[in-house]
Every structure is written in structure tokens, then in C-alpha cells.
Amino acid sequence: MANYAASVLAEAKLILAERFAAPEKRLKSAGVFGAFRKNTNLSLPNIGELRTKEERPEKGYFFNRSKRSTTNSRTHNHTGAVGDSSEVAFNWQTFTDNAQTSLKRADNNIFEEAQILANEFENMFKNIHEDADAASQAFLATNKSLVNTATKNGGWNDTNKVFEITAANKDRFFQYGKSMLRQNHYKGMADVILDPILYAQAEYLASQGQSNATNFGFQFGGLNHFEAVDLADANYGNGISFFIPEATIGVVDWIPKQNRQGKGDYESALGGYGSIVDPFTGLTYAVHAYADRADTSASGGDTQDVVINWELSVDLSFNKAELSTANESTIFEVGQL
Known part of the structure; x- marks a missing residue:
């Protein structure tokens, strides 16, 4: 049942032991994304710091290899080819997931408010983590060598x-x-x-x-x-x-400046900006949330309640x-x- 209704006190008095709940909370092995994360500092140090806004393009440059056959004699009027370099644009993907908590849901629930919020964040972490791994694998397939x-x-x-x-x-x-x-x-x-x-x-x-x-x-x-x-x-x-x-x-991972610095109030109608470190990947996610009036009686809350709408997001640039x-x-x- 959605929105923690299964744990409402009027309908459920028992909580499954943590060891029985563990399979439901399992996280898929993300081996491909792990390989990308391991190499980031080796191949692309501090690239993310150059980006100041989503719309700002970010590019890198490298020297080309000038490959040619050698000659077998010396000359007095030898000339040479001029070397060259190439420009590479970094492409970004935004990964986002959303959740909602309320002011009063925990009042009529066997779970504490902090437990409910932690569970929502855990789900968002895992959803982004698995989608990022799928994007990593797709990047390999799309960018594999066509010559050997x-x-x-x-x-x-x-x-x-x-x-x-x-x-x-x-x-x-x-x-x-x-x-x-x-x-x-x-x-x-x-x-x-x-x-x-x-x-x-x-x-x-x-x-x-x-x-x-x-x-x-x-x-x-x-x-x-x-x-x-x-x-x-x-x-x-x-x-x-x-x-x-x-x-x-x-x-490379990136979040907006306002999230890095912190701004606003999560429990206000205008909302707030912050950040949180994902314990599964070590990535820093952008947190945005705002409050709104709502009737949450159908999901274990109250007819007169306040909901907080949460969003976790991160921009990732996969590179080779x-x-x-x-x-x-x-x-x-x-x-x-």
C-alpha cells in the first residue's frame, strides 16, 4: 500500500524485523558506475568546478597524435606538418527523484517522522544510483571502439x-x-x-x-x-x-551553487536549497523542498496537514x-x- 498506509496504527500493530525487511531494501550491484567513479580523479580532475550553471557549456582540449611514415634520407630543405588539437564538449545528464513527507503522518504511525524521512531519502538515493549505473552501461555500448x-x-x-x-x-x-x-x-x-x-x-x-x-x-x-x-x-x-x-x-558530478551554499527554508512555501552526501556512492546531491497545505487523511495523515515535497538531483557527465x-x-x- 502506498504512502506508509500499511503501517498506520489502526491497521497494523506489528513491524517486520529488520532482517526480514532487508530484501525489500536491497540495492542492485552497480559495477559499471563504480568503474566510472573510480577513475574520475585520475582522468578528469576538478572538471566539475568549472561549471557554474546548467546552461553554461564546458569543453576540454587535447593534442592530436600526428601519425605518419618516416623517411630514409636527410635533406637540406625538409619541411614538417603542423600539429593539431581537438575540442571536446562535456555532456550532462540530470538525475532526479521525488518524495513527500507530512507534518502529521507520524502522529498516527508506528514509525517516527525521522524514520519516515530517512526511508524516503534512502529510496531516492537507490533510484538515482540504479539509473546512473544504467546510464554508465549505455555509455559504454554507445562509445565502444569501432576499430581494433x-x-x-x-x-x-x-x-x-x-x-x-x-x-x-x-x-x-x-x-x-x-x-x-x-x-x-x-x-x-x-x-x-x-x-x-x-x-x-x-x-x-x-x-x-x-x-x-x-x-x-x-x-x-x-x-x-x-x-x-x-x-x-x-x-x-x-x-x-x-x-x-x-x-x-x-x-563528473555537479549541483547548482545555491544548493552548495544553502539557501531558504524547506518548511516554507518558497522552499529551500541544500545538499546531502549519498552514503552508497559518495556523490553530493542537490536537495530542494517546499511546504504546502494538504489533506493527507487517505495516506495516514490528517485532513488538515502540511506536506513537504522533496527532490534529490545530481548532474552527471560521463566521459572517455x-x-x-x-x-x-x-x-x-x-x-x-
Whole structure:
């Protein structure tokens, strides 16, 4: 029943123990968004501070790689090409959720007002968190590399734009994925976003240590693993993943100045602005709320009541390292045949 009606004292005298309520309050694993959050300070330090208003564009600049063949002789009148740079605009998405509390609802309720408000905020945190993870995953699919120079230990499917590793080599899937990155001239650590099939496969292979008959654990050095429980590709029923050089993706969060500074009164008709830190992600959300007269008798309140309408919001900008080569990206989709 909506609006806490199920807990109104006239109809319900018992509260389920917290351990029984826990499944209802569960939070989906947000592995993709976690990978973006981990890399933000490495790839995009302080970008969010440059933005002062929603309508203000924000751009970044980087040098292009001038790639060309060398010559085999010296000349007295040599000339050279001029280098170039590119401009990148940062795109923002606003994530918002709303809730409502009232002045009198707690008077006739087994829950205290603070408990009701905490529950509403928890729901808003989780709703935004899950939608942000879905947006993270969509960003990977939309911005994956459409070219791949790797030709060893797998093959490039130019139709699906996926580097494919055969089922016969599934025990070395992660070694071959790292090889694919090196063939594209990427070195160092890499983030690997895995569907549930490959994540379970990684856990199994990583447990095969030196004391076992077969050791597959060697291939996991240099990889950060993240499970994306919703990740799937109909073309790869044996597993799909993204291999991404570390610090080449990131997400920036932003809220308006009035929320950062604090302004107004939540319990007034004009409302107030503030901020709160999300305990699940560490993001700072904008809080806006205003009061209004209302009849809340149908939802456990009173015919003469005051409701407070709450809104949590945050602007997120998902980004990747920009490359000057057409259709090239640091986000490589890798499938297991």
C-alpha cells in the first residue's frame, strides 16, 4: 500500500524485523558506475568546478597524435606538418527523484517522522544510483571502439564491433583480453566490466593457484574487475565484457551553487536549497523542498496537514579519453564464443 498506509496504527500493530525487511531494501550491484567513479580523479580532475550553471557549456582540449611514415634520407630543405588539437564538449545528464513527507503522518504511525524521512531519502538515493549505473552501461555500448588492430589470440568481428575469443580458449580469456589491449598499444592497468557469466568464470579461474594442478591465476595481474549484472549481448551467450585501459573513462558530478551554499527554508512555501552526501556512492546531491497545505487523511495523515515535497538531483557527465582517429575508442567490447 502506498504512502506508509500499511503501517498506520489502526491497521497494523506489528513491524517486520529488520532482517526480514532487508530484501525489500536491497540495492542492485552497480559495477559499471563504480568503474566510472573510480577513475574520475585520475582522468578528469576538478572538471566539475568549472561549471557554474546548467546552461553554461564546458569543453576540454587535447593534442592530436600526428601519425605518419618516416623517411630514409636527410635533406637540406625538409619541411614538417603542423600539429593539431581537438575540442571536446562535456555532456550532462540530470538525475532526479521525488518524495513527500507530512507534518502529521507520524502522529498516527508506528514509525517516527525521522524514520519516515530517512526511508524516503534512502529510496531516492537507490533510484538515482540504479539509473546512473544504467546510464554508465549505455555509455559504454554507445562509445565502444569501432576499430581494433589486434589480430592475435582472437578475432575482430567487424559487424558486431566485438573482439571475439573462442570457447576453446576460455581458460585464458583474460590473458587474451590483455593481449588485445597491448596489440592496440595500451599498457598498464585495465578495468574489465564483466557480465555475470564471465565474472563467475573469473572468480573460478583466479582461484586456481600454484598449488592446483592447473594454474590460471597468473592472468589476472593488472586487471580491475567489475560485475555488471544487467550486461548482456544476444550474440554472445557465453559471455560479454568491456576491456578499458585504466583512467580513460570517468564521471563528473555537479549541483547548482545555491544548493552548495544553502539557501531558504524547506518548511516554507518558497522552499529551500541544500545538499546531502549519498552514503552508497559518495556523490553530493542537490536537495530542494517546499511546504504546502494538504489533506493527507487517505495516506495516514490528517485532513488538515502540511506536506513537504522533496527532490534529490545530481548532474552527471560521463566521459572517455578522446582520440583523433575516426571511430577509435579506449572502450573495447570483448566476447566469448
